[in-house]
Amino acid sequence: MATMTAAQRRAQAKVEYDAFVAACPSRKLLDRLSDKWVTLILAALGSDSAHRPGTDCSGGPRAMRYSELGRLLAGVSQKMLTQTLRSLERDGLVSRTVVPTVPVTVSYELTDLGLSLYETMRGLKTWAEVHMDDVLAHREAYDTRVA
Numbered sequence: 001m002a003t004m005t006a007a008q009r010r011a012q013a014k015v016e017y018d019a020f021v022a023a024c025p026s027r028k029l030l031d032r033l034s035d036k037w038v039t040l041i042l043a044a045l046g047s048d049s050a051h052r053p054g055t056d057c058s059g060g061p062r063a064m065r066y067s068e069l070g071r072l073l074a075g076v077s078q079k080m081l082t083q084t085l086r087s088l089e090r091d092g093l094v095s096r097t098v099v100p101t102v103p104v105t106v107s108y109e110l111t112d113l114g115l116s117l118y119e120t121m122r123g124l125k126t127w128a129e130v131h132m133d134d135v136l137a138h139r140e141a142y143d144t145r146v147a
Helices: 006-016 026-033 036-045 064-073 078-090 112-146
Strands: 096-101 105-109
Touching: 026 036, 036 064, 036 078, 036 105, 036 112, 064 078, 064 105, 078 096, 105 112
Parallel strands: none
Antiparallel strands: 096 105
16 A cells, blocks of 8 residues: 555545535534624625625725624624634634734734635625525414414
């Protein structure tokens, strides 16, 4: 049996990723990406108009300060925002920049990897907003039928 280098093993594993297989590591990534805060943070960082109500969030990506993200994402706790941003930074989707001012300024922006995911997440957010009435109507019809 031929010995493989670490790079060859990684390349082989990449070809073999299949989220339908229980042991596939991509399942953990899918689990993380399906979190509502991940979706909303990526959608916010990917759009320079995300902070303006009534806009379609179609502007380009921009850096945002932690406090700005906290205000934009109604209902997110500081703990959840911090944990989510750290996990996104660990996965290479978001970069964190600290500027030594008084007080310290911390901003977050999408990396190239994060940008490659942004359109999908923005589409998911938009789909949910556009189709919410349809989903609610189907839920009501189902609940009436089942009850």
